[in-house]
Amino acid sequence: MKDRQLPNDACPGHRRRNPQRIALTVSTLALALLSGGTARAEWFHPDLERASAEVESAKGAEGYAALRRVWATWDRANPDQVEQVLRLASENSKLTPSTRAYAAMLAAYARGRRGDLTANRKQLRDLGFVDRWLVVGPFDNEGKAGLAQAFQPETEFASAIVLGRAYSGKERPVRWREAPNVFSYGFVDLGSLVRPEQKACGYLTSFVKSKAGKPKQISAWVGASGAFKLFWNGNQVLEDTAYRGHDAERFATRVKLEAGFNNLTIKVCGEASAPAATVRLADAAGKPDADLEFSNSVEHSKLAVKNAAKKVEVVAPSGPLGAVQAFEKTISSKKPSAAALYAYADYLVETGGDDPKEHWARDYALRAAEQEPSVKRLLLAGDLSEDRNKYAAWVKKAEALAKPDDVEVLLARARLARSSPAWRDAIPYYDKVLALDPDNLEGLEGRIELYNEAGLKRTALEALERAVEKSPESVTLLNMYASQLRALGRATEAEEVESRYAARRFDDRSYLGQKVDLAVTRRNTRAAQHWTSRLLEADGDSLWAYAVSAQTQRMLGQPQRAVAEYKRALDLTPEDVGTMRALADLHAETGNREEQLALLRQILQIRPQEQDVREYVEHIEPPKPRSDEAYAWASKRFLKDRLARPKGQNKRTLVDLTVTTVYDNGLSSQFRQVVFQPLTDSAAATSRQFGFAYQADSQRVQLRGAKVYRADGSVDEAIESGEAAADDPSIAMYTSSRSYYVQFPRLEPGDVVELKYRIDDVTPVNEFSDYFGAVEYLQSSEPIGHAEYVLIAPKKRKLYIDTVRLPGLKKTQEAKGDQQIYRFSMEKVPAIVPEPAMPPWPEVLGFVHVSTFKDYKAMGTWYWGLAKDQFDLDDETRKLVHDITKGKTTTLDKVKAVYGWVIENTRYVALEFGIYGFKPRRCVQTVARGWGDCKDKATVIVSMLKELGINSTIVILRTGLRGDFASQVASLAPFDHAIAYVPELDLYLDGTAEFTGSTELPAMDLGALGLLVNQGDSKLVHLPQIDPKSAVDTRDITAVVDADGSAKLELAYETKGTGASSWRRRYHAEATRRARVQRDLGQEFPGIEIDEGKAGIVAGDLEDVEQPVSMKIKGKAPSFARVEGKRLSMAVTSNYRLTPSFASLSSRKLDVPLPALGTSKNTFSVKLPAGMKVVALPSAKSGKSKFGSFELQVSQVGGEVKVTSTLVIDVARVKSSEYAEWKKFCTEVDSAFAQRLVVEK
Known part of the structure; x- marks a missing residue:
């Protein structure tokens, strides 16, 4: 802390x-x-x-x-x-x-x-640091929206504070209380006072008056960890929206101290870490003012009301300047000096004053180094670099300016060497540093570490002894010296050195903790009490210190003192679950069962997802079934259906039950009961293993039962269970998802298998704020005897529910205590029979969709709050953007340049862990690393385009791989991809499609459901389908046929549009191109041999994704024509047929989603063997329907026949109601294109 x-x-x-x-x-x-x-x-x-x-x-x-x-x-x-x-x-x-x-x-x-x-x-206190506070919080700061939102305490400055009054806080009601006066360093850390402490805001209030009782001007000096607003008598007088690290004196303003008590309130908001605040009040110039008095008495809040502003206003800061304000003034000119920029960057680094999203320090340091390079400026720019390679580049620049004996440059070189595989290369640099500056601690530390790694511990000790002799007061040297003595087994000497160290570092928590542990191990009660007292004195605002003290008392056989320490911790942080659990355990040891149960129940109110606590409470209280597991079917209920006559299926499900319990914070637990029956030998063999997925980083699986009910009445248990990663290294995708498997003994047809399991959220906080969403399918490719979904949720949570494609669904809703229970059930659910070329299963099966989002606007607002800080740029990336687009004048050219850079310079690697399954990584980080997933790449594209003044947005997508999604409810559940969109050009850009041009959407994106985030003003759309005019495959084949049926072939291909990317990907590598082309052509022209040399295959520029793919091939096909006696029969159209692929059934119940077919044009120019004449010439044909058109053109000039076949598909989907028409169209096309050219002598 x-x-x-x-x-x-x-x-x-x-x-x-x-x-x-x-x-x-x-x-x-x-x-x-x-x-x-x-x-x-x-x-x-x-x-x-x-x-x-x-x-x-x-x-x-x-x-x-x-x-x-x-x-x-x-x-x-x-x-x-x-x-x-x-x-x-x-x-x-x-x-x-x-x-x-x-x-x-x-x-x-x-x-x-x-x-x-x-x-x-x-x-x-004499300096004027306020140390008397009332506190209320936490309030929600999801998406950093909390600072701008006026929570209720912010609207009540004209009213006295009431300690018992409840406000709607983050996750639960919150109330004002006095903050314990345990903060020894002038700041208040809300991480020690409230839970949850992340993504939270809190209010701190103190009452200030003049001892003399006269009005006057004073100044307020503020520093905060996170963002803050300062209110004086209800008026906002200071604000900082940056999320900085903590330090004092950053901002200042002058305020009027009225007679009597004045209300001083600071609102602080944190994101990844807890907020903290420092406020110092001084005279008008900033000097300490002994006349000021501070109070956190509620009684004084009543007196402060009379000074509250009648009309709350935002008052501009005046008077003296805080550090940030002063630096901002020094760089406010159009071209600030390099010295001013460096000084500001230096301040931000030394005091932790930068906002990670903004990286001002890096930008100012870079500008200073480029404007007027010097060694120290170049090294600071290097220290602030995003990665090691950039750091090395800056060090090299500094080295070029520095003298050979510059210690700082030598140390920078040593750091680079230490972080490389060749870490021993740091030795000469450390030697040079110590030769120039024998007292350089970093050089000495590096040398000592290298001695130890080389096994030269005594040599390291000798070096430390010499250093300590020269600098006997150096705390770090004493620490290193003691550690080295212990490493050599000289414990007594080490303790003596440690005591010298401790005299200079009273506040070293780790040292104090070690002394406590040692005293307990030695059963030295007096020493243990001494060290715990010192620890609490040094760290009185730390729950860890109270826990150490309590555990010490517990181990020393003083449980009542341990209880007192835990209660002191709870006085500091009343809702800390860890402290509650430790105290509950202690009550259990001392036999205080009522106190233990009260604490455990309180834990479950705060964090209902604590499953081990819930299980323990259920264990020690009178036994009763879990509320969600009570919905499970007893075996006698489902076994009566085992003898029902099969209706031709291999397997059937008797019961498919899901019970989901949603908690206030959006986390949930799920209970599943699945009962199935294999009906054939093959189904019995494949059903021995049952699998399901869960998130290993945030969920826990508990197997509640796995049984096999045999035909003879016996019951067997599952023989084993296990799990495996669900990663996909083939596409560089790694996730926290894992597959859990249950293995059953040998099954026979007719056996009934019952599986019961739980998947419980166990993460301490919901990374998705309080969002909950789920899609539960109640249909399958197997018949289901009973399908049911039960949803148990708090009454106060508004849920939005949609049911899709579930005929005969029964729905009930009932209130039970503080819960609302929704039940959805179906009986005798028929199987969905699969069909060739059908939509993906998620589009076909009926489901219940649940979400806490009101609509897609609300979801988009939430997502923008989650992701907005990731669209960051620093000066280096800005410069890169302008270098990429140098010389580009049109918006389209600039967009193409940015898109091209992203797909060429960032590899696709997906690390989908936790919140980063939905939250993109920072743009600057992705650019520096050179890799990212779909969200990361989209974020880079949008951020770069913003720098160019081109409006764009990230788009959350449901790819065609999962089919369409018909629900009207908004949730994250349907989506699995992210791309970018440029409204000005109506252009979608998929940064993961590394062989795809900017105007060539990948097939999986065509027609996909997408949410344009639009900085929170979101809009649900379907992406455009393929345009057959822009997606054209053209093939010209010239065949010189010999009398034996062989032919010399010249093939010219050109592909543009969606299909071009697959050509680039497959034939990009020259080393494998010939083999792949020959293999692919061999499917149409068996035995084809491509001519040797470069003339055999001439490919266009496959690197340029903005150009169509072109390729020319020369070769010989030994069986181009089929020999039929004296005749030769030749195929003179493409061998691709529609009917086998998309119209093989006589009728259908499901739609036919079509791939990106577009326009296909094939021209065969056949030169006949000498002396042969045409016996059968394909007939010219054409046709047109709502699905597309086709045309077959035929001509003959002497001994050459030319056949051109053109197929245009205008639709992306054929509805089942249109299938008969579609089948007819396919038959006509295939019939026309199946005609052959026949010749004879």
């Missing part, structure tokens, strides 16, 4: 970026060494010298980063000297009042680090 809020807490391995060595100014050095008026000859660590000099020379806001670097030397330099330098800085009149206060804050941190928390707190 502290590592986040004190971001420059120096630690072993901390990467430092120090300027060139410069001498400490005489005045600062003299002051730093003064003690009682007498100078002592003390050695200053070079890093502290450099950082101190930076503070002296800093101008304005530059002082914050310089002070952070002073603080960062704590673990390297003498802590006494570090604290003294900070004290001197806090009194330095050259610095601004805010910077002096910042230095004093760090000096107070130093007191806390030395163990003097009383002085630490007093000094922070």
Whole structure:
């Protein structure tokens, strides 16, 4: 926790970026060494010298980063000297009042680090850091929408706070309460106060008054982890929408302190991490004001109401500037200086002030380095690079400017070497660093690590001993020294060194935890109590510290003290499930069953998906069936149907039951009962294994029963179960989905198999906010005796339900307590008989569709909130975009350039784990990595086009592989793909189609159901179908026929449109092209031999996806013509026939979805053998229907016959009601194209 809020807490391995060595100014050095008026000859660590000099020379806001670097030397330099330098800085009149206060804050941190928390707190309070708060939360911040949303506490500044009043919070009601005064560093961490703490907002309120009782102007200084709004007497006076790391003094404004109590409220919102806030109140200039008094008394809220604004307004900041405001001012000109850009980037890095979505630090550092390159600017740009390769490029540039003995460049080279397979290459760099700067801690650390990896532990120890002798106060060196002694078995000496370390790092939680563990192991109660007290004193806002203390008391045989510690933890975080569980376990040990059960029930109210808790409660309470499993059929009920006469089927399902329980947070549990009966030997053999899928990272499977009911009345159990990954390495797709298998003993026809299992969500939070959606199928290709879906949901959750293609469905709905129960059932459900060329099963089977989304607008708004931060760009990517499109003038050309870059430079790799099955990764990250899945590629396309000023949107898609989706309810369940759309061009772009041109949609996208996200203003559409005018396959074949039926062939192909991508993919590799062409042509021309050399196959530019595919082939077909006595019979049309593929049945019940056929044109020019004449010439024919058209043109000139066949398919689907007409059309086409050319001598 502290590592986040004190971001420059120096630690072993901390990467430092120090300027060139410069001498400490005489005045600062003299002051730093003064003690009682007498100078002592003390050695200053070079890093502290450099950082101190930076503070002296800093101008304005530059002082914050310089002070952070002073603080960062704590673990390297003498802590006494570090604290003294900070004290001197806090009194330095050259610095601004805010910077002096910042230095004093760090000096107070130093007191806390030395163990003097009383002085630490007093000094922070004297500086004006507010430490009395009321808190309410969490409120929802899904999609970062919470900051802009005025939750109820934000609308009630004119009313007094009532502690018991409930507000609608994130997942459950929330109430105001007093925040325990346990935060020792001037900030309040909502991660220690509320649950859930992620994607949440909270309000902190304090009441401020002047002790003198007179109105006056004061200033407020704010820093936050996450975004914030600051309210003063109900008016919004400050706002920052960036999601930064925590640090103080970022923003400031002047406010009027009225007589009496004034309401100070800060709203903080976090995303991936919990929000935190720091507020300092000072005089109008920013100096500490001892006249201010803070309170979190509810009684004082009543008094503050009279100062509440009559009309709530947003008031522009005025007065002094916080650090971010000051830096923003320095770079506000059209062309800010490289020094200003570097200083701002440096501040953002040192204080954690960047927003990961915006990467301002990277952009400013890059611009500074490019504008006026210097070693330190180039290295900072490198440190902020997205990946190692870019970092190496920046280091190389810095190396070109630097002197050969530049320590920082040498360290950068060492880091690169250490992160490479050839890590030993770092040794000479570390040697050079230590030769130039023997006190360089990073160099020494690297050298020690390499000694240890080489097995030279004693050599490493000797090096550490020399370093510690020179720097006996260095915290990091003492830590390394102690670890090395322990590694060599010298525990006593290690403990002595650790005690020296602990005197300088009172706040090291890991060290304190180790001391507690050691004391417990030794059964030293007194030492254990000492170390736990110290841990709680140093880390009083940490649940982990309370847990360590409670566990210690528990192990020392003092359960009541352990209970007290857990209750203190719950006072801090009342809804922390981990603490509740630990306390419940303790109550169980002490026999306090009522308290245990009360806590367990409370856990289930907060987190109903805790299945092990639910099972335990059910175990220790009076036995009763689970509410969802009570719907299962007893065996005697379904076994009476086993003797029903089969109706020609191989297998039938007797019962197919699904019971889903939805919780308030959208998570769910599912119970399934499946009873089936194989009726033939083949079905019995294939039914021995039953499988189903689940998500391994968020769900748990529990097998509740697996039985085989034999014909003789005996009952067998399943013999084994197991699971396997459901990844598909062939397309580089890896997911958290796993397949669970149940293996049954040998089955005989007529045996009845019953399987019962559960799939429970077990993740602590719903990554999809409170969304729930499901599609449950109640039909199958087998007959089902009883199909039922039961949905149990909270009454307060609005569910949207649709039933599709379920004739005879019975629906009931009933209220039971605080739950609503929906039941959908069907009896004697007939099998859906499969047909050739049928739609995919998900389109055919009837289903129940459930969702918590009201409509697709609501779903689009939610999805945009989830994904919007991923459409990020940094300056490098912006530059790349403009380089890609350089010289392009039209929108289409620019779009083609961006699309072409994406498909060529980003490989398709899908890592579909957790939320990233739906949430794209950041654009900048995907560009840097060079790989991504469909969502990632679409995000890159949309982000790049936005930089060019071209409007586009990501599209969530249901591919044709899953068929159409007829439901009117909106949910994520139907969708499985993502692409991009450019409205200006009405153009869809699939970044995963790596051999597809920008105007050639892949076949799986044609006609697909899609949701245009449109930044939340979503729209449901169907993508266009194939245009037969733009999807044309042309083939010209010239055949010189010999009398034996062989022929010399020249074939010319051109393919454009959807089919072109398959040609590029198949024939792209020149090494395999000849073999593949010969294999493919051999299906039509058996035994064909392609001419040797390059003339045999001449392919067009298969790299250019924007051009049609063309290919010319020369070869000889030994059996081009069929020899029939003295006659030769030849096929002079394509061998592709419609009837066998799409019209083989006499009648149909299901539609016929057609592939992307488009237009096909084949021309055969046949040169007859000498002396032969035509006996039978194909008749010219043509026809047209609503499905398309065909034409056969025939001509003869002397000994050459030319036959041109053209087929145009205008539809993408044939409805079952149109099948008779379609079959007739297919028959006509096939009949016309089946005619052969016959010749004889």
